[in-house]
Amino acid sequence: MTAGESGSSDAAEPRTAQRGSHVEGALARSQAARRRRVLDATLRLAAEGGFDAVQMRDVAAAADVALGTVYRYFSSKERLLLEAMAEQQADLRAYLDQHPPPGATAAERVSAVLHRANSSLRRHPDVTAAMVRAFGSAQQENADVVRRVTEIMTGIITAAIQGTDRHAPTEREVRIARILMQVWLSSLNGWVCGVDGPERVVEDLEASARLMLS
Amino acid sequence: MTAGESGSSDAAEPRTAQRGSHVEGALARSQAARRRRVLDATLRLAAEGGFDAVQMRDVAAAADVALGTVYRYFSSKERLLLEAMAEQQADLRAYLDQHPPPGATAAERVSAVLHRANSSLRRHPDVTAAMVRAFGSAQQENADVVRRVTEIMTGIITAAIQGTDRHAPTEREVRIARILMQVWLSSLNGWVCGVDGPERVVEDLEASARLMLS
DNA sequence: GGGGAAATGGGAACGTGTTTCAATTTCGTC
């Protein structure tokens, strides 16, 4: 998707109270930089060897911080990958907001969006695998990030359904978007664990879009 | 679902070649018993404390076998839980074959089946959580069990769509069944990781069944 | 520019999944 860098970020500070006072809720610059290095190191390692290659000691070393510092910013490996996933999805949404997909009907636009998104995922299979695996084994303490990810994905699909017309989404549209997101996630899971080929993800999504948006 | 014991079983022997000769492909009685004890111990532990309570050393102790023996039968904790899940789903299918759900329309029958299945899952939340978590983080080497599980779940839904009329399922019916299964799995994941309440699983399924079967 | 709190570094230590290995037991075959 080439949606590249920056963007996103809403939650996510170290889990202890904030210092200072004036910029309540924001991390000091050096802290933001550290956090970014950790996330970048995570993506780099994931790109090489997937979930298993993201070893916390290696992440710390690659980000040039101490292991304890990684844990200060991300309470677990799972959370680290989930935050990376949330950021990735947020970037994707931002990109799509700027470059809305073509298509006259809702089904066409949804198809176009998910096609783009998936070919981007296919270009980094190990990263995707790492994130999907973290997502699939998520625990209660990470429910907030999981929710954030699902909301972003649902939002992407809702936007595609609506197209340029920006009315408040219908109840029905939201439901359909949610179902499509669930199919998407399940399909990705099937792909990364080797049950289906990567084409299957797009096939599933197009089939379900066709079934519900006609 | 009270579908209780026995049943299922197709694959799943220890990963080395078979002894003897006459009963090709089947485990000696004592081996089958050991395997069963391991699975039962797994379910017992999962029922108490979910995924984290299923510790391989404890499973071995509870099943009264050595740790190495557990690993002879199940190559990993993930596989152990997945095989348990496959068995559970196979039992559910067998039960439903004997007690087909009521309903005049496909949507009603699907709704009835999934309602039953889910209230059974809700009765053992920790077991469900353990299995769903294993499923969600499944790796390539367990693709076979994952496929078996999804096929059983899809089969259950397909049967519900068809009702008493046993024609070969339509292409369209298979596609719908697959999508419903995917929604089911995603929804379960949302439940066990605390993003949604357990009612949400049934809501999602009914909504999608309604959307596709009308 | 000193005081104090929070953050960071560095590294040991712990828990649990997984592997390994030698000794022993089980079981089919002759």
Add this chain to the structure above:
DNA sequence: GACGAAATTGAAACACGTTCCCATTTCCCC
């Protein structure tokens, strides 16, 4: 009933996520 192959046991060892601890540094406030 003895032989040999496979299965089982018991225990140690390893890998990696996670936790802990303390010395050092950074940063805010006075």
